Amino acid sequence: MENINRIKVLLVDDEEEFLQLISKRFELKDFDVIGASSGKEAIEAAENGLFDVAIVDLQMPGMNGAELLKILKEKHRYLEIIILTGHATIDSAVECARLGAFKYLEKPYNFEKLVDIIRDAYETRLKKKFESNKSRMEEIQRMSLTGTPLEILKALARLDNQDK
């Protein structure tokens, strides 16, 4: 059964064996993990499930990690994304930071450090959502005094859909 307190991680890498191994290790850390071996699969998985953090390989066949980062950030603004790469460059690190990556790590990395970064990313996501919820709730409170029922319903719907 799904545990709502577990961090939900979307893991994207075209190396199947790597995907399987790291998924097992994350499960032992009590994370819920779904693997995707391409950008296209990752976009579909993100549409079908609510993830807290995505870990994305930079160089993949077809859509690369930076393109995927851009799409995921546009569609799921509170999803925090960590980039992993076997070939780190200053240019790609700057580009990923500009596109909103939470962190950029080079392979092979320290697993415990990655686990700490995932937890930090999760906390950041919760804080951002909390701030957004707070301002929306204030907006709804104001609207309940002056707005029409339709406006109030619309504001509530926006609150409900903020992860989309």
Place this chain on the structure above:
Amino acid sequence: MDSLLDKASAEGLQFFGRISASISHELKNSLSIMNESAGLLEDLAMLAENGKALDASRVRGLGSSVKRQVQRADQIIRNMNRFSHSVDEPLKEIELVDFLEFILAVSRRLMTAKEIAATVQHQAQPVRVITKPFFLHNLIWLVLEFAMEHAGLSRALILTPEEKEPGISIRFMGIENLGPEHGLIFPEEKERLLMSLLEARLKMDPDGKMLALVLPPRLL
């Protein structure tokens, strides 16, 4: 004025960097898998210390994974070594099927990124050529890059070396819709430079589905 060889060497340095970066990337992927296998073994050992039964088949599976990755990394390093030493050989006799397979092996990751699968068609008889191996590798890669950009829907390229009097030809098949306009953009200056150095010619099939690189059998 720079000699043809100097200019080609400058181009070659860029190519060397690109292929080396791709090889090191692949090596890092292999190391990452070994790293995670070792990490998972440690995790399992820790669970066993805390009283959880150790799953022998899982441990065996992790051992096999490490062995597979060691073999993979060993092959990558052999290819890297061969690639690095190709610079030392100004003129050498090469067998083209073996040479083309080596080129595909060191560029596999770059081709996979473009979702391309390339294969070499084997010949009954070896096809040999005396040439400058490093510069020929560079030229074949540039033609391959162009072929990848114009690959058909199957995303599959077939490289066929053959003896065709009076020269040797490498055909690049699996291309679609090359028109006369492509003759204006390819070959560019860098390909022309290498073609001059290797006395090579590039032919485009009239139906736009094939490129052929024609080489002299023996470069003097």
